[in-house]
Amino acid sequence: MQYLHKYASPKFFYVFAGKLTPWLAALTVLLLAAGLYLGLFIAPADYQQGESYRIMFIHVPAAWMSMFIYACMAGAGAIALVWNVKLFEMFAANCAPVGASFTFLALATGSLWGKPMWGAWWAWDARLTSELILFFLYIGYMSLEASIDDPRRAARAAAIVALVGVVNIPVIHFSVEWWNTLHQPASVSKMGTPSIHPSMLAPLLLMAVGFTVYFFTVALMRMRNEILERERHTTWVAQLLENES
């Protein structure tokens, strides 16, 4: 615990994150460039879906990220609630906008892919629907966070929302899946996921790792801003500003 408190002190973390961010940003650019190049130019066209399947290289990692970030947010929220670590409060709060953006990206790309594949912008497909509800959960989290002025109180209330949500997400997901099978027997043709050729898998994984690194980069940058804002009355921030100006 004492290590946690040392490394999680805002002052230490501000400097540490500042050193880490450029490297993470560079890694993000490399991974995304490689993933997009392999995905858009090297990977062969799908025998059924032609070229339009390539949107999957954005869509699938974005959908993964939307769930991964919610889990991160809930985990960080739990740590913040139990041990009262400020840093995790900030991490959880700064996860939400990034997670919501990825959820929106997954929804938008899913809809773009659905137009040529299903012939409709929107279908009440199980995964699309649970992604939509996840988006609503993110919005609820952010609006609650935004409507409480005291940042510590906001973080603790939001952490409870995230934890309630994380218990509910599997329930919602499976409910929607079952609802979908009851209402739409095999009217939606899904992508043949069971086997995927390595030439498509490689860019997919690169994009997924790239998005993950991007998420941590942005989260760290946002956290640095928030640390400055929250600690603006402390001496170390004053010194920092003096040195920089």
Place this chain on the structure above:
Amino acid sequence: MSDFLKAIACLLRRDLTIALRRSTDVLTPLVFFIIVVSLFPLGLGPEPAVLRTIAPGVIWVAALLATMLSLNRLFANDHADGTLEQMVLSPHPLAALVLVKVAAHWMLTGLPLVLISPLLAIQMNLPESAMSTLILSLLLGTPVLSLLGAVGAALTLGLRGGGVLVSLLVLPLYTPVLIFGAGAVAGVIAGIEVEAHFSLLAAFLALALTLTPWAAAAALRVSLD
């Protein structure tokens, strides 16, 4: 122990008495429920076949919205006059007290909705064979709505725009109950076996009964800080 039981009985009696003395509080969600359901035939046309297919969904969605509208009554008045702080300070576990308050809330919101629902079902041309399913599904589902709503109500206590905020927080969590509640009624109309729907609704109720009082109690502690 007897002290604890006495406190619970006292709190339940108190909540029911206060609500019954302000009977408009109890009636408003109920009237809202009736009006919303009655609007659908006006919007969609009085075709009996159409009404029958949409009836389960319409009644369930209206029940969801009516419950949600009544949520601010759960803690807001007690918060305003300081009773809630006394409850937090009392030696009894807050989660248990929350559970009692939710039970009182359900008796005054959920139960009237269940009781009036057959009338609306007749209005919506629901076949008589589906009536018992509708009542049973609402009986199992509405307590879950009150329990989940308690978490939302506790979190938004005393916030500006709390009423709209609570709907953002709570409505997405209501989807599983809606799916299986309305699904059970629609299933009976379509002639599908709906035992699984009831099992799942009962499972949601068991899960909500055990988990949400803790979450709501934690949320109240945060809100009263």
